[in-house]
Each structure stands twice: as structure tokens, then as C-alpha cells.
Amino acid sequence: MREKTILHKQARTILTKASGFLEGYSHTLNPYVGCAYGCSYCYVRKMPIALFREESWGDYVDVKANAKSLLIKELRREKQKGPVTIFMSSSTDPYQPIEYKEELTRNLLEALTEDPPDFLFIQTRSPMVTRDLDLFQKLKDRLLVSITIETDEDRFESSFLHKHLPSEGDYELLKNFMRMVFKHKLRLLHFYQAHQISQQS
Numbered sequence: 001m002r003e004k005t006i007l008h009k010q011a012r013t014i015l016t017k018a019s020g021f022l023e024g025y026s027h028t029l030n031p032y033v034g035c036a037y038g039c040s041y042c043y044v045r046k047m048p049i050a051l052f053r054e055e056s057w058g059d060y061v062d063v064k065a066n067a068k069s070l071l072i073k074e075l076r077r078e079k080q081k082g083p084v085t086i087f088m089s090s091s092t093d094p095y096q097p098i099e100y101k102e103e104l105t106r107n108l109l110e111a112l113t114e115d116p117p118d119f120l121f122i123q124t125r126s127p128m129v130t131r132d133l134d135l136f137q138k139l140k141d142r143l144l145v146s147i148t149i150e151t152d153e154d155r156f157e158s159s160f161l162h163k164h165l166p167s168e169g170d171y172e173l174l175k176n177f178m179r180m181v182f183k184h185k186l187r188l189l190h191f192y193q194a195h196q197i198s199q200q201s
């Protein structure tokens with residue numbers, strides 16, 4: 001895997017009004033800019049946020065260093081205007097590899113448990129999501145987590161997918177996560193396999 005450019009930046013805002021296919025949500029929440037997973041099929045590649053960047057999609061990640069303080073302020077303000085339903089995340093994966101070190105998504109989730117939105121949808125492809133089960137439990141039925149598992153079929157590895165296929169260990173983690181989800185009666189999960197989607201399209 002190529003070296004990633006990781007930069008820490010100050011964001012101007014963190015909650016963005018949702019639009020387009022996300023109009024069922026009031027806001028999107030992206031802790032990072034860019035995505036180290038760099039999926040070949042990612043729609044963000046064609047968006048201005050990626051097109052006007054020098055580096056190739058997948059080669060950089062900006063960490064929004066002030067995200068938590070912004071979120072606390074903006075969430076309070078937006079909740080006064082009406083229901084706040086958040087899609088996390090529309091143009092990155094909230095569980096970037098750098099999240100292991102930064103814990104930025106976890107910090108945001110802590111803020112969201114202290115001042116819960118009406119609804120939070122988390123979309124990820126990373127088994128790191130299992131780390132935050134304790135916070136998910138606090139959000140209970142305000143939360144839905146969607147986990148993409150691309151495929152465990154090797155023949156797709158070279159043609160359609162690349163880079164970050166889940167390992168056996170990842171699947172074990174996810175299985176354990178599912179067990180805990182059922183044990184704690186959390187409202188989760190939506191698994192899908194990308195190769196099935198591609199075959200249908």
C-alpha cells in the first residue's frame with residue numbers, strides 16, 4: 001500500500017445540510033476529508049472534493065482536528081431549528097485506519113451520546129466499528145449502523161476490488177460484534193456484499 005498523506009486541519013464547519021440521495025437526512029457528518037481505503041467504485045472520486053485535489057483519491061486523509069468542538073456547537077444550534085438526522089459519513093469512512101490513533105470519530109460519538117440527535121446512521125467498511133459498541137448502546141434506537149463487507153471471494157480481488165479486503169480476523173471481530181449487538185438488543189445492522197450489488201447492476 002502507498003504511503004498516505006495525513007494532514008491535521010481546522011474545519012470551518014462539521015454538520016453539512018444533506019442533499020441529493022441523502023435528502024432523507026437533515027445533515028451529513030464527515031470527520032475526515034479523503035479516505036485511505038480508496039475503493040475503486042467510490043462515488044466520491046467524481047465529486048469536486050476529490051477532483052480538485054492534487055493527490056489521487058485514496059492517497060490522502062485530512063483530520064478535522066476541531067471537529068468535536070464544532071459538533072457540540074452546531075448540534076445545539078441545529079436542534080433548535082428542527083429534527084437532526086445525521087448520515088455519518090457521506091464522503092469518507094468514519095473508521096479510517098488513522099482513526100485507530102486519532103479517535104476522532106469516537107470523540108464525535110461521545111459528543112453525540114451527550115447531546116443525542118434524533119437519528120444517527122453510521123456507514124463503514126471497517127471492523128474498527130466494533131470498538132465503539134459501548135457508545136452505540138447509549139444511542140440505542142436512535143442509531144443504525146451499516147457495515148459493508150465487500151466479498152470473501154478471492155476471484156474478485158484483482159478485478160473489482162483492491163487493497164483492504166477483510167481478513168479472517170476482521171470477520172471474527174464482526175461476528176463477535178454481531179453477537180454483542182443481539183445480546184444488547186441494539187438496532188443494527190445492514191450487511192451487504194459489494195460483489196452482489198455489482199452483479200445485479
Ligand code: SF4
Pocket residue numbers: 035036037038039041042043044090091092093125
Ligand atoms: S470506504 Fe467508502 S468513502 Fe472510503 S473509498 Fe470506500 S466507498 Fe469511498
